[in-house]
Amino acid sequence: MEGIEVLINGNDCNNNNTYSLFEQDGKHFKTKQIQTIDPSNIRELNILLDLLMLEDGCKQMSDEEILHLVRQRHIATYRLEAILGDKQRAVSIRRQIIEQSMKSMISLKNIPYTNYDYGRVYGACCENVVGYVPIPLGIVGPLRMNDQEYYVPMATTEGCLVASTNRGCRAISLAGGLHSWVYQDGMTRGPVLHFVSAEYAVQAYQWLQDDYNFQLIKTEFESTSRFANLKSVHSRIAGRYLYIRFCSITGDAMGMNMISKGTEKALAEMAKHVSGLERYCLSGNFCTDKKPSAVNWIEGRGKSVVCEITIPAHIVETTFKTTTKNMVELNRSKNMIGSSVSGSIGGNNAQAANIVAAIYIATGQDPAQTVCSSYCMTIMESFGDDLYVSCTMPSIEVGTIGGGTDLEPQEACLQMLGVKGSSKTNLPGSNSAELAKIVCATVLAGELSLMAALASGHLVSSHMKHNRSKTNLTSCINC
Structure with missing residues (x-):
């Protein structure tokens, strides 16, 4: 098609005032003369609609012209990525739509959106995207499990959580490591x-x-x-x-x-x-997905995992500043009796959901499945002066392929654990099973440390050190 000159951001690339467009009509072509104008202005609607019909027509329109077509309901906001063919530009325009429609009531300036691979998001993870929310990522470890060491990523905004879990990992390593097993596997739909x-x-x-x-x-x-x-x-x-x-x-x-x-x-x-x-x-809530459920607690869902370790008395005393007797008694009164008094389903633990949620966010799991994935029974018993600890988690719902695991940062976290995708050497399902074992093992580390902090009376002081914002404290003199 000779004579076509491309308009970039509202300007003719050859700096001419007019250029020719060819519109396909069967096998025939006809020429339209379109006047180029200042990019801050919006051309007539019929001209924009003609451009919209062309394969690269959106590239020849300014953002304001795209916004105009959205306002006139010729482009649906959720279809911006498909129509524009430029996912970051689609996000940028959607942000403008929201800010302009809400006027001074909303601002997205503190929500980043550039330098992100939206190609991995579109059609897979999220719709009507306006940016992304960075969450601090901590690392705990080495966590010694099944004679291997892991550095476990945890994405959280709760101060003290990573530090506390890391203390549990240190005690586990000093004791020679724990062992973790998947004893049942099966996702359900009801x-x-x-x-x-x-x-x-x-x-x-x-x-x-x-x-x-x-x-x-x-x-x-x-x-x-x-x-x-x-x-x-x-x-x-x-x-x-x-x-x-x-x-x-x-x-x-x-x-x-x-x-x-x-x-x-x-x-x-x-x-x-x-x-x-x-x-x-298809779903009658007998699955049960993302809701508290006795059937998942009893029958299991996803990966059912158990892990255990015996901590020598001297490590309990030097690392946790308490005794085996105190830990066992607190576990009985808090995690067993206290959970029964509250009528908890799957809540015979101190903070399993904390660790599960942090690992899930870091590794691209569905955070809503923390509901049943954090079902956990923490058992503490005396072996002489030593402390026996186990965590049994019947409903860990994880995967290492698909969904959020394909996003680049989450993919990197899975690679850090050596479980990204499907194993090239082991049977299908081995990577997701390994991730489930790591989740359960990290939960045990977190359980150890929090229970020790409660038993020794150090919980409040540690949270004052790690979980108290220093921002704007001058404006809160009574806090």
Whole structure:
């Protein structure tokens, strides 16, 4: 197409006042003359719409002209990345839209947005992106687990957490290290099926108990992924509703998308063989995902992990400034009796959620899954004068591929632990299992240190040292 001259940021690259555009109409081309004007001005709407139809038309418009098309509802804000083909520019324009629409009520100037790879975010992690929020990243370690040493990344804004967990890691190393095992693996999805009556729900329940029928839906389930491996289905009836809990191995992925696809296929097959089914919903909260749940505490979800160590008495005394007896008694009164008094589900621990959330944010896990992933029973017992400690965590939901694990900083944190992606030498699922073991081991380190601080009476003084902001204290003289 001879004669086309490119407009950059509202200016003709050849410094001419006019240039020719060719618009495709079947096999014919027609020429339009468009006047170039000062980039601070906005050209007529019909001209902008003509440009919008061209492959590179958005590159020939100023930001103000793009904003004008958004205001006129010719461009949806959520489609800016797709239409502009420039993800950072899309973020920049979206920021302007928000600031202008809210006027003086909102400012994004302190939220960074440049120098970030939005290509890893778009279509995978977040929508309507306006920037990113940096979170301080600390490192604890070396954490000695299963005769290897790890430096564990923790992203948090809570002062003292990293320092305290690091103290626990030091005690573990002095004691020779801990051991950690995954004893069960299986991500779950729990749909609900609506039947005409309870009679049909019972018939469907009984249909699922047959081994042949299980193999039938297992074949359909596993046809959706080469990593999916349906282990079991457990059913519950509530009136005319049937709840089914599908449990599947998902390789190194956390697996919610994988198991959801498999469940849909299995339900479609089941619908061909049962009577009285009105409809079904993919999630009936029998999974259970991102909500406190006794079923996850009892049956497990994701990776079920246990770790243990015996700390010699002299390390308890020199590192933690307390005694085995004090630690055991406090664990009994706080983590066992106290949790029972409060009616806690999976809360027989001091601060497991603290460590889980910090590691999850650092390594690109879903932070909302801290809810069940932090279920933990911390046990402390006397072995003579020595202290035996174990943490049992039945519902650690982690993955080393997909989602936030593909973001560059989070990817680097997984590489630091040696578990990024799928293992090139071990079986599928080995990296995610290793990450789950590291999570459980780090939780034990955090449990040790916090319980020791409480037993020795040092909790408040340590938080005053590490967790009290020095900013603007002069304006808070009564704090």
